[in-house]
Amino acid sequence: LLVAGAAHAQTPFSVERAGAGRAMILIPGLLSGGDVWAGTVAEFRGEYDMHVLTLPGFAGVEAVRDTPYLAAMRDAVIRYIREHELERPVLVGHSLGAFLAFWIAVTAPEVVGPVVAVDGVPFLSALMDTSMTPARAASQAAMVRASMAGLTPEALGAQTRSALAAQTRDGAGAAAGERWGRASDAATAATAVAEMMTTDLRADVSRITTPVLLFMA
Numbered sequence: 001l002l003v004a005g006a007a008h009a010q011t012p013f014s015v016e017r018a019g020a021g022r023a024m025i026l027i028p029g030l031l032s033g034g035d036v037w038a039g040t041v042a043e044f045r046g047e048y049d050m051h052v053l054t055l056p057g058f059a060g061v062e063a064v065r066d067t068p069y070l071a072a073m074r075d076a077v078i079r080y081i082r083e084h085e086l087e088r089p090v091l092v093g094h095s096l097g098a099f100l101a102f103w104i105a106v107t108a109p110e111v112v113g114p115v116v117a118v119d120g121v122p123f124l125s126a127l128m129d130t131s132m133t134p135a136r137a138a139s140q141a142a143m144v145r146a147s148m149a150g151l152t153p154e155a156l157g158a159q160t161r162s163a164l165a166a167q168t169r170d171g172a173g174a175a176a177g178e179r180w181g182r183a184s185d186a187a188t189a190a191t192a193v194a195e196m197m198t199t200d201l202r203a204d205v206s207r208i209t210t211p212v213l214l215f216m217a
Helices: 034-044 069-083 096-107 134-149 153-165 171-182 186-197
Strands: 002-005 014-019 022-027 048-054 090-094 115-118 212-215
Touching (some): 014 034, 022 069, 022 096, 034 048, 034 090, 034 171, 096 186, 153 171, 153 186
Parallel strands (some): 022 048, 022 090
Antiparallel strands (some): 002 014
């Protein structure tokens, strides 16, 4: 991948860019670095101008203290699309990245093209209870946030390795996950998970006007 630019005040995430053609933005999941999309980039770089993000606080990218975090990332991606004059880019996201892709498509439908969501849902807490509401999820989210915020880099690495070991077929992916987790900021991860648990986009996604492809493992 070719580095297009590091994270800075206006673009809090890092971006690696490769290929040529229609624009595609790829957003990784919790604690993951943009390299998680290496296979996707190798497959599609001949057809797409691929912008691979790593969100702040994850995989070595400097953390930010914007609150709420996810809304700030949503707005930053929309701003990035507009500033780089990308023509309705394809949005590809995994887990947290898929949640952001849904939210971006709801918030700024005029700037985005198709959405590809991998293991992403519009309301995380509803996975266990479809009657859940953000208000009811708030106390549980607070407990998750408190427990995650105190994790050491080693614990974050082990947690990420375990998660990716269940999602990949080779040990290299899990090992990469451990490296990303160790280089991530626990407070950022805790905030992101708590916000996903208490942000309900289910009523909003019906307003998405672009095609959506959802993959669920």
